[in-house]
Amino acid sequence: MVAANWNAYEAECPTRAVLDRIADKWTVLLLGLLAERPMRFNELRRHVDGLSQKVLSQTLKSLERDGLVTRRAFATVPVTVEYSITPLGASLAETTNALRLWAEAHMDTVVASQAAYDRRGADA
């Protein structure tokens, strides 16, 4: 079986919930990092500017639950925890990376469009 009749345009479809999770700013940024190499908790935190430890914790837990990321704890002192991407997560990371790269590539155009839009509305 290859395809199912999932349809994200229906509110009750579970696809909607998953789409809501993966179409998330932090998910995109974290998958982008973990697609390159495994990282530890505070390492991720340092790489993503503005991400609080609380939200990072929540996001990683969701990613782990969805099978996109694997968490491994080492009984060192103090504890070392490593997060790595799964094959499923890697397949998603290709798409989310495309999203991030689109944003970085078209920023100039978007910013210009915003400025033009705001100018038009300024003379109200």
Next chain:
Amino acid sequence: MVAANWNAYEAECPTRAVLDRIADKWTVLLLGLLAERPMRFNELRRHVDGLSQKVLSQTLKSLERDGLVTRRAFATVPVTVEYSITPLGASLAETTNALRLWAEAHMDTVVASQAAYDRRGADA
């Protein structure tokens, strides 16, 4: 000039704001619809189950401001308003469609992973 040194991992970078907007459930669904053909306001509303008229209005305004969607009003009675995608929006829609299709394609795997995760935590 082709590339700039935008980096979405920095909080102050405007890319961050744009990423936050396009990595959005409703944006993904709306761009998917408008990539196929122009649509009217209530037509979009009917196609996206669970999307309130208020949020639709906000989202369309943001998309228009970012230059991803064009709004055209016709002086009929009652007023007719048509939303269509721009070339910039179309280029983004390719990526966001990939995101939606990924969700629909891998739902079974994700749901299974969630169930396994919840089972492990159940015996706490």
Next chain:
DNA sequence: CCGCATCCTTACCGATACTG
């Protein structure tokens, strides 16, 4: 070092009512 628990603020969102 890796988190969880708590408090508290805020911004999001749905529901409703009303205009062009």
Next chain:
DNA sequence: CAGTATCGGTAAGGATGCGG
């Protein structure tokens, strides 16, 4: 038909302190 305006609940998110 295509919105705007207002209100109220809710849940996300920052700050802080503690525990494994």
